[in-house]
Ligand SMILES: Nc1ncnc2c1ncn2[C@@H]1O[C@H](COP(=O)(O)OP(=O)(O)O)[C@@H](O)[C@H]1O
């Protein structure tokens with residue numbers, strides 16, 4: 001079922017007036033530090049008291065439709081209401097942030113598609129700490145977590161790889177991804193006046209006792225503990241994911257694979273240099289490697305891939321790996337993120353992560369080299385990568401491509417970590 005957003009009414013306008021001060025305090029708000037213009041584009045009424053207000057936010061380069069679910073209660077907030085959940089008052093009704101509210105969660109589940117799950121919405125717990133969306137853990141009647149609902153904060157019409165790809169992987173019989181249990185889609189009028197249909201969120205199977213792969217690797221690196229064994233298991237998991245992606249989406253032969261990748265590398269260099277001009281110093285090295293790649297007689301067929309695979313996108317639980325977050329590189333346009341690509345791009349992403357884990361774990365010099373070499377060897381062996389010159393060259397080119405992306409990502413988001421991709425560039429282009 002697709003939920004239709006109604007045209008904004010007085011309540012929606014009143015809610016949006018309150019959001020000017022409330023939104024900038026949310027971790028997921030993408031226009032922090034700006035004086036964004038906010039206007040309602042519509043609202044999905046899940047019940048008379050629960051609605052999802054869709055808000056157009058514009059500030060500089062930011063031009064997005066945000067999802068703000070709210071619950072309206074008559075009069076003052078009920079006793080025991082978390083003050084952080086109170087957005088304000090509209091027409092004598094209190095407006096509450098609904099993300100973790102049982103009334104919203106029950107209404108959402110009742111409107112969603114998919115197999116569903118038996119959960120106790122009264123025991124919901126909002127996950128703190130992540131940034132781009134809001135995740136809510138939903139336990140069963142016994143209090144044991146069953147699912148995790150991701151409320152997407154920035155809405156987009158069309159396919160959403162973070163939901164569509166796991167759905168297709170599960171259909172293809174792969175169990176290395178948390179299975180989507182319920183998903184909700186809405187139809188709204190986009191700010192350009194066109195109708196848009198897109199996902200509001202997804203409830204996925206909760207992975208119990210999950211450890212974030214990056215935190216795990218950093219801890220092991222910090223303890224000087226070799227990561228080769230879990231890395232090998234991760235390699236096997238990624239190989240299984242790639243095989244399932246082929247079953248689900250097929251492959252696209254690419255007779256021009258070498259020149260295509262060489263052009264992509266040159267484009268990446270130009271893109272990265274535009275943001276971080278000092279990267280121009282690596283131009284000759286990048287171009288030389290691109291020339292080698294362009295001359296490759298053939299490359300593997302292209303297929304759907306994860307697209308932004310790194311250790312922060314994998315969870316480890318009871319000796320198994322699970323892959324999450326299939327949305328691709330957040331800095332790339334959606335159209336580019338859903339194109340078939342080289343499966344080795346995902347392997348290269350994980351190789352880069354080992355450099356990060358070693359650095360964040362505090363390893364330097366020979367100790368860092370030994371730790372990453374062991375993890376790299378484990379991953380490649382587990383993945384089953386042929387040890388031939390063509391694969392080695394492709395992998396090096398894809399690692400270089402990712403490292404250029406990371407140099408821009410770190411310059412924009414975490415300048416203190418910029419030395420990590422910088423060291424990667426030195427290693428890849430000696
Ligand atoms: N299926 C799951 N089971 C258990 N924990 C999960 C699951 N999916 C996500 N998480 C936890 O929630 C966090 C945020 O999930 P993620 O998909 O990365 O959200 P976002 O897109 O907002 O960054 C993850 O880092 C992980 O710790």
Ligand SMILES: O=P(O)(O)O[C@H]1O[C@H](CO)[C@@H](O[C@H]2O[C@H](CO)[C@@H](O)[C@H](O)[C@H]2O)[C@H](O)[C@H]1O
Nearest residue numbers: 214308310311312329330349352353356406409
């Ligand atoms: O997780 P996202 O999809 O938001 O990906 C972005 O952020 C990542 C950082 O959170 C970034 O990953 C880089 O840092 C990781 C350590 O924090 C490291 O493990 C990765 O190898 C490294 O690329 C990712 O590039 C970016 O798209």
